[in-house]
Amino acid sequence: MKISIAAYIAVMAGVTYLIRMLPFVIFRKKIKSRFVKDFLYYVPYAVLGAMTIPAVFFSTGNVVSAVAGLAAALVLAFKGKGLLPVAAAGCIGAFVTELVLTLI
């Protein structure tokens, strides 16, 4: 029997929503455990580290422009700039580098 695309989409969306919703709705109390609190405090940074490295190096046309973009973003991030300027610096750094590379 052929499964309709709608059924696939319903399962995908349903499972994904439940995963997000259940912990969000169920956990009402503030957690007391020192370890669990510290663990949850570090979760976002751990997620970001794993998602950024090494994926950022393959996020543009080539590794060279990605490194240039990352470097530009790092410089602005170290200066304490906000999300948008840092992200824009990354794009501009990568774009200019790719432009230069095609001209060489």
Place this chain on the structure above:
Amino acid sequence: MNSDKLTFKEGLKDGIPIGLGYLSVSFSFGIAAVSQGLPWFAATLISMTNLTSAGQVAGLSIITAAGTLLEMALAQLIINMRYALMSLSLSQKLDASFTTPHRFLAAFGITDEIFAVSAGKPKDVTPQYMYGLILLPFICWSSGTLLGGIVGSILPEMLCSALGIAIYGMFVAIFIPPARKSIGVFVTVVISAAMSCCLEFIPIFESVSSGFAIIICTLAAAAAGAVFFPRKEADEQ
């Protein structure tokens, strides 16, 4: 006191870089979906109802391979399990105004990036801030898929590929400031990044999916941070 709370407008502003990053990623998802035989409206519907990258790409391959619904459910569960961690983490820093109906609604929009931005806020998160933060990424993710599905490659390839780094630039902007101030955050990021490289490049880990790799790195690095760099009570706020 009330005026100090996070506003819808502030959420909108923080959502701009996320939206920009999503535009290019969802654009390529739209192209991929249509090139694999899905109608453009199905691709767009997937983006509107799922709002996730890795899970959608895996789902796409299951649909085109005519896999079972159980396979679809399991794949989504494993790849998206990290959202459960994020929801749990975020549930700990919600403003008192975050009532149950708001939780049901806002939970839909917890993505890696939206979680990271909201979790990185020094203040407790309000429903208004979450809705503002989710709105633009949702619109961009859906419309990017629609555009990619309908018009294919209208953008010059170079521009497309430069936009691909936006999302990572945003990540860097989130973790660099706290990593400069806290050795614990710094070490957690380094451990997680190092493990992620191992899982990506060491051949025996080839079968580990990208979603599952993020779970492993997150659990290990955050646990290491909590064990070796416990925070003092005073650091909590």
